[in-house]
Amino acid sequence: MQLTQRAKHVDRHPMTWIERLYFWNILKGMLITLRHLFKRKATINFPEQKRSFSSVFRGLHVLNRDEEGRERCTACGLCAVACPAEAITMEAAERLPGEEQLYREEKYAAKYEINMLRCIFCGLCEEACPKDAIYLSQTFAPSNYSRKGFIYKKDDMLIPNPLTEPETYKKALGERPAKMIGNQ
Template sequence: MQLTNRAKQVDRKPMTFLESIYLWNIMKGMGITISHLFKKKATINYPEQTRSFSKVFRGLHVLNRDAEGRENCTACGLCAVACPAEAITMEGAERLPGEEHLYREEKYAAKYEINMLRCIFCGLCEEACPKDAIYLSQTFAPANYGRKGFIYKKEELLIPHPVNEPEAYKKALGEKVNN
């Protein structure tokens, strides 16, 4: 069965004298290599330059806040159920009076952890969320020396406060449109 039309019959003719000196073919090869000296380099100088991601890139998770800085998450658990890798754990808690500026609804996530070693960055949590509380940003998890460092807590996941730190908030938001 032929898969492609690029297949080539192996040539088993004995080498002619000219071929057995190798010289002409070596010259040809050297012509090819020297032409690469003047080609554009494929390398990206990583820490200084970064490769641009596509708009639908799924990177690290972010827990969202609304425009006043209140957390969207209600600890409903839909994301944890949707997660095929079972990377998400959470614990819910009731909002106390006086905490209205912190949490948007009566229930909130007291604990919210994502294990980045388990996560496959499929984005199903983002799709499952009814409150637009979690989405996948355009950065990826940096290297770490221990497994513990890969379990991201709420402090690491939460987006910066839009009123108190508008700059950081904008940066974390990236190209996602918040609606």
């Protein structure tokens, strides 16, 4: 009884003398490998050439600023709660008078760390954030010699100020400008 149409009948006849020489089969195999000699290579020269990521690729985290260059994060901790890998740690601090150009809200993250070895790049922090303060960019974490090097601090993730350094800001922004348009 046939369960599927895919079953292929295996020919189990004893090999003839010619077949036992394997000469023709070896020749066939050699021709197959020879054809591969001229095929397009499947690999690329990695550090010089890079494959493009999908537009929904989730890479390293970026801590966002608003149009005036103020940090958006208010250290509410929703990202840390949402994180299934428990990779996010933060400490909140109160904005002092005179710091209004630095932080958008009265409360901000004095310390914000993501352990990139724990992070699974699911993007739930991005979804959880009510302030659009964190999003996943299109680069991935570079290699490092120590575990400590994989704990990314605020300085490592904060996007450059759009007012003072617009060029690096644009570069860090990547191809996801939709995220940047502040929608409270």
